[in-house]
Amino acid sequence: MSATVRQRPWRSRRSFDMHRPTLAGLIIRYVLLVVVVLVSVGPFLWQLSTSLKDVTEDIYAFPPQLIPSQPTLEAYQSVTRFIPVYQYAFHSLLIALGSVASNAVLATLAGYAMGTMRFRGRMLVMALFLSTLLLPGEVTLTSQFLIVNSLGLANTLFGVYLPGVVGAVNVLLMMTACRAIPQDVLDAATIDGANTVQRIRHVVWPNVRGMVAVIAVFSFIGAWDDFLWPLIVLNDPAKYTLTVGMAFLKASPLGVDQREIAAGTIIALVPILVVFAALQRFFFRGVESGAVKG
Numbered sequence: 001m002s003a004t005v006r007q008r009p010w011r012s013r014r015s016f017d018m019h020r021p022t023l024a025g026l027i028i029r030y031v032l033l034v035v036v037v038l039v040s041v042g043p044f045l046w047q048l049s050t051s052l053k054d055v056t057e058d059i060y061a062f063p064p065q066l067i068p069s070q071p072t073l074e075a076y077q078s079v080t081r082f083i084p085v086y087q088y089a090f091h092s093l094l095i096a097l098g099s100v101a102s103n104a105v106l107a108t109l110a111g112y113a114m115g116t117m118r119f120r121g122r123m124l125v126m127a128l129f130l131s132t133l134l135l136p137g138e139v140t141l142t143s144q145f146l147i148v149n150s151l152g153l154a155n156t157l158f159g160v161y162l163p164g165v166v167g168a169v170n171v172l173l174m175m176t177a178c179r180a181i182p183q184d185v186l187d188a189a190t191i192d193g194a195n196t197v198q199r200i201r202h203v204v205w206p207n208v209r210g211m212v213a214v215i216a217v218f219s220f221i222g223a224w225d226d227f228l229w230p231l232i233v234l235n236d237p238a239k240y241t242l243t244v245g246m247a248f249l250k251a252s253p254l255g256v257d258q259r260e261i262a263a264g265t266i267i268a269l270v271p272i273l274v275v276f277a278a279l280q281r282f283f284f285r286g287v288e289s290g291a292v293k294g
Contacts, residue, residue: 044269045066046064046066047262047265047266048262048266049064049065049066049067049068050258050259050262051075051076051259051262051263051265051266052068052071052072052073052075053068053070053071053072053259054068054069054070054071054072054074055074055259056070057069057070059258059259074259075259075260075262075263076263076266076267078260078263079260079263079264079267082260083245083246083248083264084245085242085245085267087238088240088241088242088244088245088246089242089267089271091157091239091240091241091242092223092224092241092242092243092271093224093271094157094161095157095160095161095164095223095224095241096219096220096223096224096271097220098161098223099161099164099165099219099220099222099223100216100219100220100223102164102165102166103164103165103166103167103170103215103216103219104212104215104216104219106165106166106171107166107167107170107171107173107174107212107215108174108200108204108205108208108212109200110166110171110174110175111170111171111172111173111174111175111176111177111178111208112174112178112200112204114126114171114175114178115174115175115176115177115178115179116178116179116181116183116186116204126175129168129171129172130168130172132168133168133169138228141228141229141232144163144229145232145233148162148163148233154233155233155234155235155236155239156233156239157239159233160226160229160230160233160234160241161223163229164219164222164223164226167219167222169218170215170218170219173211173214173215174208174211174212174215176211177207177208177211178204178208180207181203181204181207181208185203186199186203186204189202189203213279216279217275217276217279220272220275221272221275221276224242224243224268224271224272225243225268225272226241226243227243227244227247230243230244231244231247242267242268243268246264246265246267246268
């Protein structure tokens with residue numbers, strides 16, 4: 001009988017399953033999930049609802065009414081009449097796509113060199129990359145503008161694009177991804193007669209495509225949302241990017257109505273959602289992947 005009593009605690013511990021929480025645990029999980037959704041998605045839904053409301057509706061009513069009683073696109077039409085939205089969006093798209101392309105290519109090449117090759121001064125180069133992460137971007141704005149101005153690229157879209165050609169963080173991410181590739185695989189490709197370009201194309205690229213998708217998403221969002229640097233470089237309203245152009249809504253007669261401000265915010269946000277929706281499969285695969293594909 002005593003032996004049976006001694007075995008009961010042992011059996012209860014063995015029957016406990018971490019993957020099947022109790023009712024209280026499930027309630028806490030869903031409550032936390034609802035809080036996270038409200039904090040992260042709530043502002044977007046409120047902006048979208050505000051942009052679709054008629055002028056007769058109170059956008060500051062409490063509790064907020066997310067579903068407009070009379071949905072209208074008048075706020076979007078007002079924004080497009082006052083600001084050349086499509087022209088500014090085209091400028092931002094050029095800069096963002098250029099940043100994605102250059103970061104994907106140059107970060108891959110630099111990450112391959114730093115992650116798999118051994119050369120003199122490698123640690124110094126890595127230290128320089130890491131040191132750039134310690135300084136906020138605002139510290140280097142003056143030096144960047146002086147360089148761009150000396151090159152004659154001030155008030156040009158290429159001058160806006162130039163500082164974002166390749167990011168130090170992206171190079172370090174690609175270096176980490178390239179390090180995950182076994183050296184034996186690269187050596188085998190070298191023995192088979194593959195040169196550097198062939199190793200990158202046939203061995204490295206298939207295993208780092210997920211990380212390249214991560215870099216592409218971050219580069220697009222960073223270039224598309226950038227406001228301070230285009231505001232400093234550009235002084236011709238005809239060359240503004242979308243974020244800079246939308247900022248002038250607050251200085252215009254439309255600034256008295258938050259519906260137009262919300263409509264401008266949604267217009268600037270839609271391309272980011274489209275890009276992330278198109279690359280989300282590769283994005284999460286790049287975040288989670290760590291194994292080498294055969």
